[in-house]
Amino acid sequence: MNAQDAPIVSRSSLFPPVVPALLALADGTLFRGRAIGAEGTTVGEVVFNTSMTGYQEILTDPSYEGQIVTLTYPHIGNVGINLEDVESKRIHAAGLVVRDLPRVTSNYRTTSDLSSYLRTANVVGIADIDTRKLTRLLRDNGAQNGCIVAGRDAASDPTGAVTRARSAPSMAGLDLAKVVSTSESYEWTSSTWARGEGFREQSSPRYHVVAYDYGVKHNILRMLAERGCRVTVVPARTSAADVLAMKPDGVFLSNGPGDPEPCDYAIDAIREIVDTRTPTFGICLGHQLLGLASGARTRKMKTGHHGANHPVLDKDTGQVLITSQNHGFSVDAQTLPPNVRVTHVSLFDGTNQGIARTDKPAFSFQGHPEASPGPHDIGPLFDRFVALIERR
Numbered sequence: 001m002n003a004q005d006a007p008i009v010s011r012s013s014l015f016p017p018v019v020p021a022l023l024a025l026a027d028g029t030l031f032r033g034r035a036i037g038a039e040g041t042t043v044g045e046v047v048f049n050t051s052m053t054g055y056q057e058i059l060t061d062p063s064y065e066g067q068i069v070t071l072t073y074p075h076i077g078n079v080g081i082n083l084e085d086v087e088s089k090r091i092h093a094a095g096l097v098v099r100d101l102p103r104v105t106s107n108y109r110t111t112s113d114l115s116s117y118l119r120t121a122n123v124v125g126i127a128d129i130d131t132r133k134l135t136r137l138l139r140d141n142g143a144q145n146g147c148i149v150a151g152r153d154a155a156s157d158p159t160g161a162v163t164r165a166r167s168a169p170s171m172a173g174l175d176l177a178k179v180v181s182t183s184e185s186y187e188w189t190s191s192t193w194a195r196g197e198g199f200r201e202q203s204s205p206r207y208h209v210v211a212y213d214y215g216v217k218h219n220i221l222r223m224l225a226e227r228g229c230r231v232t233v234v235p236a237r238t239s240a241a242d243v244l245a246m247k248p249d250g251v252f253l254s255n256g257p258g259d260p261e262p263c264d265y266a267i268d269a270i271r272e273i274v275d276t277r278t279p280t281f282g283i284c285l286g287h288q289l290l291g292l293a294s295g296a297r298t299r300k301m302k303t304g305h306h307g308a309n310h311p312v313l314d315k316d317t318g319q320v321l322i323t324s325q326n327h328g329f330s331v332d333a334q335t336l337p338p339n340v341r342v343t344h345v346s347l348f349d350g351t352n353q354g355i356a357r358t359d360k361p362a363f364s365f366q367g368h369p370e371a372s373p374g375p376h377d378i379g380p381l382f383d384r385f386v387a388l389i390e391r392r
Helices: 055-060 112-118 129-141 156-166 218-226 240-247 265-275 285-293 380-391
Strands: 020-025 030-037 038-048 067-071 094-098 124-129 144-150 184-188 190-194 198-201 206-215 229-235 250-253 279-284 299-316 318-330 340-346 350-359 362-365
Touching: 020 124, 030 112, 030 144, 030 156, 038 094, 038 124, 038 129, 038 156, 038 299, 038 318, 055 067, 055 218, 067 129, 112 124, 144 156, 156 250, 184 218, 190 218, 206 218, 206 380, 218 229, 240 265, 250 265, 250 285, 250 380, 265 279, 265 285, 279 285, 279 380, 285 299, 285 318, 285 350, 285 362, 299 350, 318 350, 340 362, 362 380
Parallel strands: 038 067, 067 094, 094 124, 206 229, 206 250, 250 279, 279 362
Antiparallel strands: 020 030, 020 144, 030 124, 038 144, 184 229, 190 198, 299 318, 299 340, 340 350, 350 362
């Protein structure tokens, strides 16, 4: 291509007008930067995620409902947005905080830039702040509520922004599973992604799995489909009787946001399903709900685990697994009854990462298995679930 034939990129598109933004924390700390995405105001629990990739998957993960996500990796948005790397039908994060949003995006699948994506979804974000300082503050003092104000008047009322942060509901005691769950049952047939093929269609399913949607990620459903499971996704409030009437070969308990303890409808249903000896596998919130249904307790964590680089010890094999994590509550291992054993432990802080019933074919894991962008270390847990189904 000759220089005179190259497409002209306007300076205004690369350097749009700077719109101010403010992040106010409940403790009164203020961060001033520039707006990315929509103008407006949002509140939520401010957490930090240590992943270097996968910002589109993070934004669309239903487990982030009600949370403002701070990404610790400094350059976010350089590969843009595409139509495939989503974990649900919409952005669930209440807001986004980044250090630097590149002006130019480059990837062969790019269909949009991150700022436009946020703006179209009416999601507020802020860039050009010291995310290292913010992360240290959250790490030392714990996750706390915050408020992002993006717009021309962002600097005019910092006291009001702090007040809105303080008045936001606490994540403790908040049942968000029923908020993000599907309203109707549906069949899932899409398998995992392959370059040049995209998401492949499932072929010749062997088993019928009913998956409770507490905020399920699409890639988790794809991992079930890849292993020959015909998946029926049901709303979070579906009764055990309705699920068992479908005659499932196994039941899957999905990830999701919020506090597990208020989800009494789910705890009761899981307890009834497990008692029938139906193979049951839980992930994230599903793991916590299985723990509660088995007689354990859960607790709110100081900062939670959010990232794609968390080491977890498999106590059965001695392997150290690199895992993707997104949770603010954990199963208290000290409250587990005798018929539940610990299978996995976090090597960051020793918190519980997995349990298994010794009297029933039921087990669970705290982290988020990933079909893409990874890590893939705990994919074999799905093989274990299928093996339980085959033995039954």
